[in-house]
Amino acid sequence: MASSSKLNARIPEGKLEEKWTKYRSTVHLVNPANKRSLEVIVVGSGLAGASAAATLAEMGYKVKVFCFQDSPRRAHSIAAQGGVNAAKNYQNDGDSVYRLFYDTIKGGDYRAREANVHRLSEVSGNIIDQCVAQGVPFAREYGGTLSNRSFGGTQVQRTFYAAGQTGQQLLLGAYSALQRQVGMGAVQLLARHEMMDVVNIDGKCRGIIARDLVTGKLERHFGHAVLLCTGGYGNVFFLSTNAMGSNVTAAWKAHKKGAFFGNPCYTQIHPTCIPVSGDHQSKLTLMSESLRNDGRIWVPKKKDDNRKPNDIPEDERDYYLERRYPAFGNLVPRDVASRAAKERCDAGYGVGASKMAVYLDFAANTERYGKIQANKLGLHNPSKEEIIRLGKEVVKEKYGNLFDMYKQITDEDPYEMPMRIYPAVHYTMGGLWVDYNLMTTVPGLYALGEANFSDHGANRLGASALMQGLADGYFVIPYTIGDYLSEEIRTKAIPTDNEAFVKAEAEVQERITKLLSIKGTKSVDHFHKRLGKIMWDKCGMARNAQGLQTAITEIQQLKKEFWENVRVPGDANELNTELEKAHRVADFIELGELMCKDALHRNESCGGHFREEYQTPDGEALRDDDNFAYVAAWEYKGESQFELHKEELKYENIKLAQRNYA
């Protein structure tokens, strides 16, 4: 298989472990005087956006940052709970750059680029150093050193954390760095602004059209380069662990203006979320993967067992992950854990009112922690109650905020009885196709963090999203952008009365007018929920050809109905949240169709993409490396028309193998 001539991944020559070091040291530079006249637009202020914007401004570029929230500190990276991976080997447990690289490629079911993943592993340690220097309060041991915990898909402890609020602390670190640059005037911050389109001039990306969400005014902004750091598109499913505002609009607009979309069907369904409780539900809440460190997952051995969990004796419980995957047990990767939960529930062993849940039980580890704590305190014959009490204190310190959140949402106390959990849409591995420089197929247009497709293959390992977002922003783009901008030093800022800006703004205006003029009978949410149901039922945890074909027809029908019958109240020239949602949902509908087409064409199962037709006798994902070891990069060719381009994935350092966690 040869890669499409339209895709040049620009992976440097040389040995895997030398590629980045050598490239970084030879990539073109921009001198400080020239940096001052080069303008960079950063869309999105999460880990990738904030870290990129801060670093580029520190280097001397003129930076503008856009976010739709009221403050850059609210980007959804803030909600990441469990931790951030780094190959520090502080625990002396055999970790290394190579092992993190290997775990990530294997965890991604051999569908990620070797060179990108190795670079990610190489810079992972720098991330921790940088964050600590900024004052990020990671968890520590009594000796003052940093603490680590385990995450899925690995057998070492390489995850750094700050209670169950790691994303918050890392984002606030990056936000501080960003605000420092704002204070110095090196970054112009435009909060409550949403990007509506990209502007290309002579084949290069030269700016964006943004909407001031408070006044409704459309604005034109020029940039020598544009960085999309706009996160993932999990909200295409309506219900997901994403924030309500998380959307695909920026990436989708870029796609329609020439950026290829990579592997859109690769969706991560996270195994441990609070189950859906009713049709009023607006979002789903994650319970961190770190809970699988200390929680054991089980269902009753008997079907339709209606006893309370604490009344079911040990030998009548099926710890199905430990049974099926003894080597990794409860810490198998997310796709594997999610499918196993679905399998048990579909077979009739689910628990709770809906029977679509399994137990996540902390009793055994609470007792273990209690005993350790009793020893530490010098209590020699503690009673069982004393042990449990001490154990609960330890659990509270580790996961207190998560337990409180669970109690608040479900009205059940997880200190007293097991949590009920079920898989939910959490992350999208797919995204805009980028080369080694993180540049899309449009020169000057970059995608960072979850918005690109690059590092996680078909399944992301836990605690690797924070790592990738910060790697891209702090340590990759500051170097790789030089390769492009060094050629742009003679380009003067293009005035925004240029016809390309005028035309792009007019198109956005036309769409706003259209949305407000339909005055139909159904709300935006009505369409969003219907789209979500189609996607969850037919392009969710398990997919098949027939379902996907039906989904494509249904989505095309839904799109037609949306544009005929949506009701968007209010005006264009004010804060209008329904109008904001309408734009986003219109784009989600188009993306949904492409996701189904991608899932339909990939006649294999890999990672989060599970096609029922392709599985091993044990129900594991069955890859087809001969025919599908490639990145599917889709080119937009007009309404409902997408052309497939393939980037061959070459494995020169890792041998392709069936994943085995047993």
Added chain:
Amino acid sequence: MSHGNMNLTLKVWKQKNKDTKGRFETYQAKGISPDMSFLEMFDVVNEQLINEGKEPIAFDHDCREGICGMCSMYINGRPHGPKQGITTCQLHMRSFKDGDTIVVEPWRSAAFPVIKDLAVDRSSFDRIIAAGGFVSVNTGNAKDANNILINKDDADEAFNAAACIGCGACVAACKNSSAMLFVSAKVSQLALLPQGQIEKQDRVLNMVKQMDEEGFGNCTNTGACEAECPKAISLENIARMNREYSLATFAQNKIK
């Protein structure tokens, strides 16, 4: 579409924009389930308003899991409603009774102008952070993380201060609209850590100066901020900030 069997009367602040006068409007929320969050109840009301051809109520929200700090409703006279230690998005309808009347207002503070209905402008908080809420360390300058050893108790206390979500409930709760809890949380986090020592005097002076310029009031130690903070940020932070501020003022006057 019916979800549950609670019926409520809502009195909600409606205001077109910062330049127009606002007023309370009354809405009926019908068929509400006790398992809904407060914001999901608003979703139901808004859906109903849209179906009736009326304009929905504007309110800020995003993550709906209590961490982004965007939701900001003043419910029955309390920021984030009647329960302690949670944001509005984590408040569930089981905390109310069928037939209740609920009054919902935006954050009230001169430094938080109303944008529309329940949404306010909190960019003053961003400017306070930009004035000094950071450690000046450029990317690439860091040494190995474990070269900085930090006593676990200090690290934990810094973390507790850093848990602030910047929602502004402290300001809304305070009769003086003081932002001291918010500002002191960031000052404390960095004052407790070795990384923050180099700039600690300038930091506290600059942040407090910006806070005053934004129009926030003074602290008179009523403690309403701590009581209403969804993340239980402690008043001790304010004491620590006052100490840092006095020391910095003294030291810098002496130098000059």
